[in-house]
Amino acid sequence: MLAGRYFDGKTSRLHRVTLTVSGDTATLSGDVERSCALRELRVSERSAYAVRKVTFPDEACFEPDDRAAFDALLDATGHRDSVVVRMQRSWRMVLAAFAGTVAVMVPGYLYGLPLAADYIAQAMPASVERKMGQGLLELMDKRVLQPSEVDAARRQRIAASFAALQAPHADAPSYQLQFRKGNIGPNAFAMPSGDIVLTDELVNELSDGAVLAVLAHELGHLHRRHMSRRIIQGSVVAATGGLMFGDVNGMVSTASAMLLDLNYSRDAENEADDYAADMLLHNGLPLRQLEQVFELLSRERKGPSNAYLSTHPLSEERLARLRQRGR
Ligand SMILES: [Zn+2]
Numbered sequence: 001m002l003a004g005r006y007f008d009g010k011t012s013r014l015h016r017v018t019l020t021v022s023g024d025t026a027t028l029s030g031d032v033e034r035s036c037a038l039r040e041l042r043v044s045e046r047s048a049y050a051v052r053k054v055t056f057p058d059e060a061c062f063e064p065d066d067r068a069a070f071d072a073l074l075d076a077t078g079h080r081d082s083v084v085v086r087m088q089r090s091w092r093m094v095l096a097a098f099a100g101t102v103a104v105m106v107p108g109y110l111y112g113l114p115l116a117a118d119y120i121a122q123a124m125p126a127s128v129e130r131k132m133g134q135g136l137l138e139l140m141d142k143r144v145l146q147p148s149e150v151d152a153a154r155r156q157r158i159a160a161s162f163a164a165l166q167a168p169h170a171d172a173p174s175y176q177l178q179f180r181k182g183n184i185g186p187n188a189f190a191m192p193s194g195d196i197v198l199t200d201e202l203v204n205e206l207s208d209g210a211v212l213a214v215l216a217h218e219l220g221h222l223h224r225r226h227m228s229r230r231i232i233q234g235s236v237v238a239a240t241g242g243l244m245f246g247d248v249n250g251m252v253s254t255a256s257a258m259l260l261d262l263n264y265s266r267d268a269e270n271e272a273d274d275y276a277a278d279m280l281l282h283n284g285l286p287l288r289q290l291e292q293v294f295e296l297l298s299r300e301r302k303g304p305s306n307a308y309l310s311t312h313p314l315s316e317e318r319l320a321r322l323r324q325r326g327r
Contacts, residue, residue, distance in 0.1 A: 002065075003017075006062050133227075134191075161212055270317075291326075
């Protein structure tokens with residue numbers, strides 16, 4: 001028997017009653033006499049802040065005076081709190097939930113982000129990549145690039161020689177060569193749109209054969225969609241938001257900020273080198289052409305920061321791989 005207060009749900013008048021439970025039925029007696037099947041009663045969840053109460057189908061309610069005795073009665077009648085309440089009550093569960101969140105978040109950040117970037121890059125429609133790349137090129141044209149001053153005949157010769165080469169795999173990416181003068185040193189980029197930008201500084205530094213090797217390397221980056229992935233990874237939130245809302249301009253401005261200090265991972269460089277080596281060999285060209293690029297450009301390393309080597313970092317491993325292929 002449990003003493004408590006009863007409200008009829010219509011007026012604020014308090015009635016003193018006692019509650020007894022027998023079988024499946026709860027009975028109130030005292031100022032008010034009523035019985036109700038247990039399954040028709042709602043019991044409010046256990047909480048540190050609110051008085052626990054029993055609500056009848058007509059919104060009348062009973063509030064026990066003694067909470068501990070009430071809890072004991074509920075246990076005795078087999079009442080179960082909802083899972084959430086039982087979980088919240090247990091600090092062990094809370095701690096486990098926190099640890100679980102950390103366990104999911106940390107690897108998610110380390111491994112999930114590159115995977116997500118790959119997934120998004122794969123899922124990204126070609127039209128979005130084209131727009132993003134075009135936007136980037138326009139922005140760079142406005143800010144850092146000017147029309148090329150390399151002799152037009154030489155530009156044509158390079159473009160024609162490269163166009164005459166066969167791609168090493170069936171799914172060759174489409175590309176457009178873009179010659180530009182700029183104050184970004186000797187450099188080359190493969191934009192997500194397929195625009196391969198070559199700076200005059202790079203072209204002037206290298207023989208035609210070596211320029212073809214650079215182009216093959218850039219085509220390798222395009223083939224693996226490295227820049228799209230890198231941009232998405234570098235700004236995964238902005239990029240997914242951009243994709244979802246079709247805000248390509250937002251992605252472009254994020255990407256352009258990254259572009260000039262973009263550097264590819266060792267894996268990406270190896271993939272692009274492998275593609276370039278495959279392409280050179282496939283067309284009966286010497287791998288020396290690619291080695292020359294590294295040699296010539298690394299000789300200039302001491303100069304005012306070699307842009308090509310900072311965007312396409314050169315490692316001993318890269319050279320060793322290439323020499324291995326050449327044997
Ligand atoms: Zn590269």
